[in-house]
């Protein structure tokens with residue numbers, strides 16, 4: 446026996462947990478930092494999250510969008526991180542007595558991350574480049590784990606733990622080193638993540654529209670506190686997409702390819718688009734996931750080029766009936782060819798409310814198609830348009846139980862009152878918005894409790910592709926709790942059905958109602 450080494454005690458469980466945690470954290474931090482330095486490469490956590498999004502059953506996604514709205518992505522990332530941290534800590538605790546088991550478990554998690562990166566289709570980089578972060582994560586995690594476990598128990602070369610215990614001093618040293626890796630990786634990841642597109646956007650001055658939108662008519666905005674503004678400011682515009690990290694697509698180097706059943710394939714740069722005569726149109730965009738009364742719609746002025754002009758430049762061949770549009774993160778939508786070539790203002794947009802598209806709304810370019818839900822038309826971070834046939838492909842959501850074609854179901858919403866708002870008896874004024882893009886809103890009616898339908902006052906009409914405000918005053922209001930119900934009629938003479946339809950496969954129907962009080 447060697448009596449000169451200080452006696453070692455067995456490592457406490459928390460030291461095992463710290464070892465497992467630091468192994469995973471340093472690996473992930475290094476992978477994330479390196480991913481941020483590589484253009485268009487997702488971090489290991491994002492790749493795992495992207496897989497989770499792709500494999501999740503549609504009902505779960507619907508639930509997530511409904512419950513968490515735009516916060517669904519941070520929540521998913523948080524879920525992946527917490528799960529990983531727990532697994533790694535458990536592995537570390539077990540690793541005190543069974544180091545091989547712990548190393549095997551961490552290796553397995555690392556391999557899952559590598560596999561997720563290998564099949565991550567959201568990347569714009571090469572396959573080999575995409576694998577670098579997760580392979581580094583795997584290597585760093587294993588190395589840190591093995592060294593730390595070695596300080597907890599003595600390990601022989603076969604990773605078998607020998608009875609002698611905890612080397613506190615060495616543990617602290619290695620733990621500090623691993624923590625430094627976590628900090629450096631984290632800082633690099635933060636500083637360099639999606640920096641290229643932001644810098645590119647900041648340098649852009651959009652030209653004015655050659656064909657400007659007509660001025661907004663007076664009277665589109667009704668004078669009622671709490672009513673949704675007629676034009677939605679960019680920062681309030683709803684966001685729905687599958688991107689965990691906003692794709693980092695600088696305008697320089699961006700290329701839009703238009704190909705397929707065309708006479709002449711086009712490759713257009715951002716500059717090419719800016720040099721075309723641009724048009725501006727106000728269009729209200731709507732998401733299929735909008736619940737009755739929901740907030741997943743917004744109205745903006747979009748600046749860009751009409752798709753019918755782009756497709757005319759390319760020359761569409763006979764037999765085609767669809768365009769398949771693809772984003773930088775490999776999301777796809779299928780849109781009927783006649784819709785993007787008819788008289789409506791379907792456009793390739795580069796500007797939104799006087800600014801270059803915000804990063805979350807598709808910078809540098811996206812599609813906006815009046816009258817269709819976003820999932821079959823509004824491709825953000827657009828890079829490719831293929832003229833094709835519906836029989837030859839399916840868009841992202843169409844492979845997930847949604848229909849291939851999805852015109853917007855016209856609808857209406859009560860903005861005022863909010864649920865259980867109360868009014869003084871002489872000031873019961875209700876208001877909101879109604880939309881029937883490309884057709885137009887003819888009439889909005891309000892019903893109090895089981896009373897008769899009363900006709901609301903409509904705000905001025907901007908164009909048939911935007912929503913319209915409405916307002917109604919209840920003159921002989923009675924005290925108590927009441928329910929207001931709304932229904933709209935479009936310019937084809939159709940009135941909204943009271944029948945409830947769910948989101949899947951092609952959007953909700955039903956009347957919105959709100960409870961309120963009169964005092």
Ligand SMILES: Nc1nc2c(c(=O)[nH]1)N[C@H]1C(S)=C(S)[C@@H](COP(=O)(O)O)O[C@H]1N2
Nearest residue numbers: 683684685686687732772776819820823825
């Ligand atoms: N690349 C990409 N584009 C996309 C999506 C997406 O997931 N990825 N979602 C679509 C859906 S479902 C809608 S409703 C609109 C929403 O656009 P917004 O986020 O700018 O409001 O974008 C569409 N474009």
Ligand SMILES: [Mo]
Nearest residue numbers: 732733819820
């Ligand atoms: Mo959507």
